[in-house]
Amino acid sequence: MRGLVLVEFGRMEVRELPDPVPGPGEVVLDIAFTGICGSDLHGFTGANGRRVPGQVMGHETAGRVRSLGAGVTGLASGTPVTINPVILPADEADAWRGREQQHPGKWIIGVRPDHVAAFAQQVVVPARNVVPLPAGMPVAHGALVEPVAVATHAVRRLPAVPDAVLVTGGGPIGQSVVVALQRAGVAIVLVSEPTAGRRKVLARLGAVVLDPAAGPLRDQVLAARGEPVTAAVDAVGSSGSLTDCLTATAPGATICLVGMATPRLELPAFEISTAERTLVGSFTYSSTDFERALHGLADAPASADNLINRTVPLDDAPDAFAALAAGDGTPGKVLVDLS
Ligand SMILES: [Zn+2]
Incomplete structure (x- = not known):
């Protein structure tokens, strides 16, 4: 062979x-x-x-x-x-x-x-x-x-199925997360993705596509949805993407970290402590x-x-x-x- x-x-x-x-x-x-x-x-x-x-x-x-x-x-x-x-x-x-x-x-x-x-x-x-x-x-x-199994597991790490979820990163993992969230019954999947080619794929999948260059993600989520989301999936795993998940979600939100862009992260710690957000990990x-x-x-x-x-x-x-x-x-x- x-x-x-x-x-x-x-x-x-x-x-x-x-x-x-x-x-x-x-x-x-x-x-x-x-x-x-x-x-x-x-x-x-x-x-x-x-x-x-x-x-x-x-x-x-x-x-x-x-x-x-x-x-x-x-x-x-x-x-x-x-x-x-x-x-x-x-x-x-x-x-x-x-x-x-x-x-x-x-x-x-x-x-x-x-x-x-x-x-x-x-x-x-x-x-x-x-x-x-x-x-x-x-x-x-x-x-x-x-x-898609990686994405399915990440979605299962969220505590419940909310009607809207934010995803940071629209590469192959983020795209799979969109499919898994839709399968789980999430009505509105908002995805933040900087590249135009990937945003096109995400739109074809039925996601609400956000361009992080267009302004603070929190404001864009609010404009698209009317209220902050209570769950997010970080499909990148960088300090920037996880910070976006923390600052663009509601107090008490759960954020699932599945992307593995880098082994060490710098986080706005008070966005976790004072707003009582929960950070969960997901692997395979x-x-x-x-x-x-x-x-x-x-x-x-x-x-x-x-x-x-x-x-x-x-x-x-x-x-x-x-x-x-x-x-x-x-x-x-x-x-x-x-x-
Ligand atoms: Zn793989």
Whole structure:
């Protein structure tokens, strides 16, 4: 098979790799599409320290069942599937169901360096992490389930479903948060996003789009909504975006931090203490969030189409990584076609 190898930070190459063989309880998939995540781009540049040279990344993926290891039942060869890439020790998975994201010993496909992940034409995974796509769902949409699961979990970290929510950052994570909020029944999703290309995508998704350059976000939210919102999701994770969430929400509001732009933040502390706002964190998702995201996307194919900016063949993937990492202005998700 062929795969996309991170040769050194800043350089990828398509190389011939050994075909994986399924062990007991494992499945080998033929990968069709894998999405390029912001974390892959930071891994490509070396900025996040969570990827190493020699690695084959890729955790937002969909394909078809190719072969089954000993003891695997209930999955027919050729079945279209996606992968939940959060892997727990097999003997603990049942006890941690619904809160897998908090397991201290979990590992993530596409992050662990010694596992050849989904920027390759085949990948071997535990059978329990293989999730069949609902009938009629385009296989490319299956590659969006993982980022939408991240968003679905972030929305579930809010205490209730208010009728309006502010999102800071309208990149692929913020766009997925819009879809997840709509699925949860939030009527008005306001998104603050500085770039025009992304604002266009957000408008197509049905969000109320705000340009932070047009004035204080608090005033813009008030003008758009008539009252401050009681919940916000920070899909950037910078001091500026989180400050916006704190200052543009009502006293008592809850802010969910899911973006990971930087490991250290400077905050207006009194906006938390004196206004009794609550700051909650969100990372990955549980298996139930993943299932929710799958069915949400299956029910909203037009939104799924709007999340995809373009698809590139495997041979063009090294150039696509370089362009995205250089900030080429791509407003949405790029998928690599590995079929
Ligand atoms: Zn991702």
